[in-house]
Amino acid sequence: MKLLGRLFWAAVACAAAFCLGGIALNRGEHINSIWLVLAAACTYAIGYRFYGRFIAARVMTLNDQRATPAERLRNGHDFEPTNKWIVFGHHFAAIAGPGPLVGPVLAAQFGYLPGTLWIIIGAVVGGAVQDFVILFASMRRDGKSLGQMAREEIGKVGGFIALVTVLLIMIILLAVVGLVVVNALKGSPWGTFTIAATMPIALFMGLYLRYWRPGKVLECSAIGFVLVMASIFTGQAVGQSPDLAPVFTLSAMALAVGIILYGFLASSLPVWLLLAPRDYLSTFVKLGVVLMLGIGILFVRPELQLPAFTRFVDGNGPIFAGKVFPFCFITIACGAVSGFHSLISSGTTPKMIARESHAWPVGYGSMLLESFVAIMAMIAACVLQPGVYFAVNSPAGVVGATPAAAVATISAWGFPVTVTDMTSLARDVGETTLFSRTGGAPSLALGMAHIFARSGGGQAVIGFWYHFAIMFEALFILTIIDAGTRVGRFMLQDLLGHISKPLGRTSWMPGVIATSALVVGGWGYFLIQGVRDPLGGINSLWPLFGISNQLLASIALCVATTILLKMHGAKFMWITCVPLVWLVSATFTAAWQKIFSPIPALGFLAQADGLEAALRAGKAANAAAAQTLIFNARLDAVVCGVFMVLVAVVLIDSVRVWAGILNGSREAQVNEAPFVLTQLRAEEL
Amino acid sequence: MSGLRRFGKLALALLRELADENAYQRYLERHGRQASGEEWRLFSEERLRAKYARAKCC
Numbered sequence: 151m152k153l154l155g156r157l158f159w160a161a162v163a164c165a166a167a168f169c170l171g172g173i174a175l176n177r178g179e180h181i182n183s184i185w186l187v188l189a190a191a192c193t194y195a196i197g198y199r200f201y202g203r204f205i206a207a208r209v210m211t212l213n214d215q216r217a218t219p220a221e222r223l224r225n226g227h228d229f230e231p232t233n234k235w236i237v238f239g240h241h242f243a244a245i246a247g248p249g250p251l252v253g254p255v256l257a258a259q260f261g262y263l264p265g266t267l268w269i270i271i272g273a274v275v276g277g278a279v280q281d282f283v284i285l286f287a288s289m290r291r292d293g294k295s296l297g298q299m300a301r302e303e304i305g306k307v308g309g310f311i312a313l314v315t316v317l318l319i320m321i322i323l324l325a326v327v328g329l330v331v332v333n334a335l336k337g338s339p340w341g342t343f344t345i346a347a348t349m350p351i352a353l354f355m356g357l358y359l360r361y362w363r364p365g366k367v368l369e370c371s372a373i374g375f376v377l378v379m380a381s382i383f384t385g386q387a388v389g390q391s392p393d394l395a396p397v398f399t400l401s402a403m404a405l406a407v408g409i410i411l412y413g414f415l416a417s418s419l420p421v422w423l424l425l426a427p428r429d430y431l432s433t434f435v436k437l438g439v440v441l442m443l444g445i446g447i448l449f450v451r452p453e454l455q456l457p458a459f460t461r462f463v464d465g466n467g468p469i470f471a472g473k474v475f476p477f478c479f480i481t482i483a484c485g486a487v488s489g490f491h492s493l494i495s496s497g498t499t500p501k502m503i504a505r506e507s508h509a510w511p512v513g514y515g516s517m518l519l520e521s522f523v524a525i526m527a528m529i530a531a532c533v534l535q536p537g538v539y540f541a542v543n544s545p546a547g548v549v550g551a552t553p554a555a556a557v558a559t560i561s562a563w564g565f566p567v568t569v570t571d572m573t574s575l576a577r578d579v580g581e582t583t584l585f586s587r588t589g590g591a592p593s594l595a596l597g598m599a600h601i602f603a604r605s606g607g608g609q610a611v612i613g614f615w616y617h618f619a620i621m622f623e624a625l626f627i628l629t630i631i632d633a634g635t636r637v638g639r640f641m642l643q644d645l646l647g648h649i650s651k652p653l654g655r656t657s658w659m660p661g662v663i664a665t666s667a668l669v670v671g672g673w674g675y676f677l678i679q680g681v682r683d684p685l686g687g688i689n690s691l692w693p694l695f696g697i698s699n700q701l702l703a704s705i706a707l708c709v710a711t712t713i714l715l716k717m718h719g720a721k722f723m724w725i726t727c728v729p730l731v732w733l734v735s736a737t738f739t740a741a742w743q744k745i746f747s748p749i750p751a752l753g754f755l756a757q758a759d760g761l762e763a764a765l766r767a768g769k770a771a772n773a774a775a776a777q778t779l780i781f782n783a784r785l786d787a788v789v790c791g792v793f794m795v796l797v798a799v800v801l802i803d804s805v806r807v808w809a810g811i812l813n814g815s816r817e818a819q820v821n822e823a824p825f826v827l828t829q830l831r832a833e834e835l
Numbered sequence: 836m837s838g839l840r841r842f843g844k845l846a847l848a849l850l851r852e853l854a855d856e857n858a859y860q861r862y863l864e865r866h867g868r869q870a871s872g873e874e875w876r877l878f879s880e881e882r883l884r885a886k887y888a889r890a891k892c893c
Contacts, residue, residue: 226865227858228885239849249893316890323893364875367854421883422876433853484893493890633891640888699893 159199166192170270173458174263180453183529186262187447190270190525194518197274202514205279209714209722210286212506217828219292220502229293231504231830234511241499242516243433245281245491246440248327248627249484249699250524252590255531255597256692257481258539259469261459262532264478266525272479272486273521276729280703281491282513283710283726288496289503290822296496296706302821303712304804311796312705313641316493318793319698320638321669323490324413325676326691327627332405332681333589333688334620339398340389340580341617342405345624346398347381348428349412355427367430374431378625382617389580402681409631410674416632417639417666425632432626439598439622443526446601454532456539461563468544469588470689471751472743476736480696485524487733489702491517492709504830530597531590537567538575538584542593545686546586556585578609579616588686595619638669679782682775685751690786693744697790700737701797704730708804715811716818723808734801741794745787754787855882 169189173181206212223229232240257265288294294302297316301309335341355374363369388394400408416424465473470481484490495513503509531539540560541549549556553569560567576584579599584592599615607615640656642665647654653661680687707730714722747753750760758780761770770776810816851857862878863870 226861227882230858230861232852233845233848235845236849236852240852243853245892247891247893320890327893359879360876361872364872365856365859365870365878367856368850371854421887422879425887426879426883430854434850437853488893490890490892494892497889630891630893633887636887637890695893 162192162195166196182451182453184451186266186525193270202510206510214505214507216506217826218503220504221830222826229501232502234508237502237512241512242519244494246520250520251527253482254524254528255590255594256469257478258531259462259467260474260478261457262454263458264474265482265528268482269486269521269524277487278514278517280706281495281517284492284706285495285500285509285513287713288500292823293501296492300709303709304807307803308800311800315702315796317641320634321672322695322698324631324634324673326695327630328409328677329680329687330589330591331624331627332402333587334591335405336402338581339395340385341620342398342400343388344381344385344621351377352424352428356423360422371430371434406677406681413631413635414670417635429629432629435622436626440523446605447529450601450604452533456532456536468548476740479736480700480740483696483699485521487703489699489706492706530594533597533600536565540565541567541572542584542587545588547684553585578612580613588688591623635669639665697737697741698793700733701793704733704797705800708800715808716820741790744790754783758783
C-alpha cells in the first residue's frame with residue numbers, strides 16, 4: 151500500500167475510533183446523530199477494506215479466472231452473469247425488510263448505545279461475514295441452497311432441521327410483522343384507507359402489466375406510485391370525513407382478521423394479479439425511502455433525545471422485558487446478524503455473480519449497507535423525546551389504559567411527557583391518539599416524519615410524512631405476508647409430500663387450499679394471540695422471532711465453519727466461530743430466560759403460572775380469556791423450546807463433524823464444483 | 836458529467852433488473868422472439884413462480 155493510502159486508512163481508523171469513543175463515553179448531554187453516522191461509516195469502511203478483503207483473499211482465495219455458476223450454467227433466467235453493482239442492488243433489495251427498521255426502534259428502550267454498538271460491530275464481525283461466506287460457498291457449489299449445503303456438509307439431519315426451522319421462523323415472522331401493521335393502523339382511518347387503497351392499485355397494476363402494457367414494469371410502477379401518493383392525500387380527507395372515517399376506523403382485532411383473510415386470499419390468487427405488482431412497487435418505494443432517509447439525516451443532522459443508556463438495561467423495560475444482555479442482541483437481528491440473509495445469499499444472488507471477486511462487495515458490502523439502514527432507524531427512534539417514545543411504544547397493560555395514567559407512569563420513570571404534548575402530536579399527524587401504538591412502526595414513522603418535515607415544509611407537512619412512512623412500512627410488510635404465506639405453503643407441501651403424494655403437488659387445488667389454510671392458520675393464531683396479549687404482543691412475539699432468526703444464523707454459521715474447516719483445517723475457523731459462539735450464547739440465554747425466568751413479564755411459564763394462580767383465586771376478570779392466555783404462554787414456551795432443541799441438534803452434529811475432521815477420522819472433502827476457466831470478457835459485464 | 840451519466844445508466848439498469856425488464860429482454864434474445872403480450876405472460880409466469888417459491892427476507 152502506498153504511503154498516501156496508508157495515511158488515508160489510518161485517518162479513517164482514527165475517525166472510527168474517535169466517533170465510537172465519542173458516542174460510547176458521552177453522558178448527560180444530547181449528541182448529534184452525525185456522530186453515529188460517522189462512527190458507522192468509518193467502521194464499515196475499515197471492516198470492508200481490511201477484514202472483508204482478508205477473508206476474500208486469504209480465506210476464500212477468490213479467483214476471477216474461475217467461471218462462476220452464472221457463466222457455466224447460464225440460462226438467461228436464474229443463471230445470468232450480471233454487473234456487480236446491479237447484483238449489489240438486487241441483493242440489498244432482497245435482504246432489506248422490516249427487520250432492520252423495527253428491531254433498532256424497539257431496542258432503543260435500552261438507550262441508543264447498546265443497539266448502535268451491536269449494529270456496527272455485529273455487522274462487521276458477524277452478519278457480513280455470514281452473508282459473505284454463505285454466498286461464496288453457494289457460488290462454489292452451483293448456487294445450492296443453505297438446506298442443500300447443510301445436508302451435504304453436515305449431514306441429512308442438518309438439512310432437514312434447516313427446512314423445519316425456516317418454516318417455523320416464517321410462521322413467527324408473518325405473525326409479528328402482521329402485528330406491527332395492526333398496531334400501526336388500529337383506530338387510524340387515514341392509515342387504514344391508504345393501505346386498503348394499495349390493494350385495488352396493485353390489482354390495477356397487475357391487469358395493466360398483463361393485458362394493457364405487458365412488460366412495462368417501470369412505467370407501471372411509476373403509475374402505481376403516483377396512485378399511492380394520491381391515496382395518502384385522499385386518506386387525509388377520509389380521516390376528516392364524518393361519514394367515511396368510521397368505516398375505516400377499525401379495532402386491532404378487526405384489522406387482524408382482515409389481514410388473515412387477506413393473507414389467505416392473496417396467497418391463493420395468481421401471483422401476477424396482486425403479489426408481483428405490489429412487490430415491484432414496494433421494492434422501489436423501499437429503496438427510495440431508504441435513500442431519502444439517509445439524505446434527510448445528513449441534511450437535518452438531528453440531535454438524539456434518548457440517553458446512551460436508560461434505566462431499562464436492568465430488564466424491566468416496558469416494550470419488552472429482559473436485560474440488555476441477551477435481549478438487545480436478539481431484538482436487533484436484521485441490521486447486525488440475520489439468519490434469513492443466508493437464504494438470500496444461497497438463493498438468487500450466487501446465480502448472478504459474474505466474477506468471484508464480486509462476492510466481496512455483494513456479500514459483505516450489502517450487509518454493511520443494511521446495517522447502515524438499521525443505524526438510520528435507530529436515529530429516527532432516538533430523535534423523539536424519550537417521553538413520547540415510551541408513550542407510543544409502551545402497551546396499555548404496562549403504563550395504564552388512560553392517557554393520564556400513561557403519562558404519570560412514564561414521567562415517573564424520569565421521561566417527562568404530558569397529555570397535551572401527546573394530543574398535540576397526534577393532531578399534527580392526523581391521528582386521534584398515539585398512546586400505546588406498540589410494534590415500532592408508528593414511532594419509526596414519527597421519527598422519519600420529524601426528519602423529513604425538518605428537511606422542508608415544517609410542521610405543516612408532518613402528517614403527510616407520518617402517513618407516507620406508515621404506507622412505506624405497511625406496503626412491504628403486506629408483500630412479505632402474502633409472499634411468505636406462499637413460500638410457507640410450498641415448504642409445507644414439500645414436507646407433507648413425503649406422507650401423501652397429492653399433498654406435495656403444487657397444482658392440486660385441495661392440497662393448495664389445505665396447506666395455505668394451515669400456514670395462514672399458524673401465523674394467524676400467533677397474530678390473534680399478539681392482539682389479545684395485555685402486554686401488547688410485541689413483548690412475546692418479537693423475542694420469539696429474534697431467537698428463531700438468530701438460531702437460523704447459528705445453523706448458517708455452522709455450515710460456514712464446516713466449509714472453512716474442510717478448506718483450511720482449523721486455521722481460519724475463528725472467522726465464523728467467533729460470531730457463532732456469541733450468537734449461541736446470546737440466543738440460548740434469551741430462549742432459556744423466555745421459557746424459565748420466574749419473572750412473569752419475561753418467562754412464558756411464569757406468566758402462565760401467575761395467570762393460573764389468579765384464576766384459581768378468582769381474581770381473573772375474564773376466566774375464558776385467562777385460559778387462552780395461559781395456553782398461549784405455554785405454547786410460546788414450547789415453540790421456544792423446539793427452536794432450542796432443533797438448533798442444539800445441528801450444533802452437536804456440526805461439532806461431531808468438526809471433531810472428526812480435526813482428529814483425522816473423517817475425510818475433509820470439499821464439495822465444490824470443478825474449476826472451469828472463465829470465458830467471460832470484461833466488456834460483457 | 837460523464838461520471839454522472841454513467842451513474843444514471845447504472846441506476847436505470849438496476850431498476851430494470853429489479854423490475855425484471857432486463858430478464859425479459861434476455862429471455863426474448865435467447866429465444867429469438869419479439870416482445871408481445873403472450874411472450875410476457877409466458878416469461879412472467881415462469882419467472883414469478885420461481886421468484887415466489889423462495890423465502891422473502893425479514
